[in-house]
Amino acid sequence: MKSYKAAFTELLEKQNRVLSILNTPAHNPTGYSISLDEWKELTAFYTEMAKANPDARIIILCDIAYIDFAGKGEDARAFMPLLSGLPENVLPLYAYSASKGFTMYGLRNGAIICVAPTEEIAEEFAAACAYSNRGTWSNGTRGAMQTLADIMSDDNLRDRFIAEQDFHKGILQKRARAFLDEADKIGLKLCNYCDGFFISIPCENPKAVSDLLMEKNVFIVALAKGLRFAPCAVSEEKCRKAPQLILDAIKEVAGC
Ligand SMILES: Cc1ncc(COP(=O)(O)O)c(C=O)c1O
Known part of the structure; x- marks a missing residue:
């Protein structure tokens, strides 16, 4: 601020x-x-x-x-x-x-x-x-x-649309929760997340970490100062597994 x-x-x-x-x-x-x-x-x-x-x-x-x-x-x-x-x-x-x-x-x-x-x-x-x-x-x-x-402009269609949207929003929130809970449990540091399609993980050498994760079939976008994980794109089960893989990759790249 x-x-x-x-x-x-x-x-x-x-x-x-x-x-x-x-x-x-x-x-x-x-x-x-x-x-x-x-x-x-x-x-x-x-x-x-x-x-x-x-x-x-x-x-x-x-x-x-x-x-x-x-x-x-x-x-x-x-x-x-x-x-x-x-x-x-x-x-x-x-x-x-x-x-x-x-x-x-x-x-x-x-x-x-x-x-x-x-x-x-x-x-x-x-x-x-x-x-x-x-x-x-x-x-x-x-x-x-x-x-x-x-x-x-159609009450019936609008209600069906809102119900469908709520359903998908619920899936996204569950996936994000799974990632956040696991990250918290293992001590993976995240940027402040409230809602939405993406979660950011601050780290050094994001490109090297993202390349290493790719070798393990984890596809995560390298940002200038961290990584962007997309709970919108993977299952709840994978969201729960991802934090440990990310933490391991960050440590491996940092040499610790
Ligand atoms: C923050 C933000 N704003 C706007 C958009 C615009 O989306 P679109 O061009 O698909 O309408 C996006 C799409 O990824 C976005 O992430």
């Missing part, structure tokens, strides 16, 4: 405009979700910065790609009211993807939602998006948009 605020302040002083992208809840690659208390602190900070710099323009873009796999019920959306009613020079945006929640990866469908403080800003935002989207992609994928509209 301290370094985020410092970097934000420095950028605002330098540029008089800041676009801050926060991937929450269920951040990729750590699985961290910004808590409600942290959101309160953040929104108070944005308000203070916006009031102290009335000519500045601040955009807070929440990348909520994984929101449907976070928390219980609607809990993951509890922070949203905190982002309304901010000063007019703060524009909160939500970037939504249908790839995860609707398991629609290949269809490339998503949305950008603006919580505009005034009608004029909403219109300006809609025009800017329409022009830049037309110029970049021509149009969104019609089949995917129609599928979402059909599901959401």
Whole structure:
């Protein structure tokens, strides 16, 4: 929080405009979700910065790609009211993807939602998006948009969809639990995980550790400062076995 605020302040002083992208809840690659208390602190900070710099323009873009796999019920959306009613020079945006929640990866469908403080800003935002989207992609994928509209406008389909999504969310949460419990038991250090498709393991020489794990048929992505394990992609049983294999590989690469 301290370094985020410092970097934000420095950028605002330098540029008089800041676009801050926060991937929450269920951040990729750590699985961290910004808590409600942290959101309160953040929104108070944005308000203070916006009031102290009335000519500045601040955009807070929440990348909520994984929101449907976070928390219980609607809990993951509890922070949203905190982002309304901010000063007019703060524009909160939500970037939504249908790839995860609707398991629609290949269809490339998503949305950008603006919580505009005034009608004029909403219109300006809609025009800017329409022009830049037309110029970049021509149009969104019609089949995917129609599928979402059909599901959401039919009570029966919507209920079936929510039940199916809950079922898959439950599987993911059980797999992640298995990994976390085992990691805790054997002392494998992880980044703070709350929810989501991925868990990060900080370590030295991530590429060497990932190559060694590959020889043992464990496929794990090497990040700049650690490894990314994907409970979304392997069974609960494998999630339980993985922490020991990872810990052994980290120790072997470190020569201990
Ligand atoms: C954090 C995050 N945001 C957004 C996306 C966008 O997904 P898509 O381009 O499939 O809509 C992804 C996909 O992996 C993601 O991990």
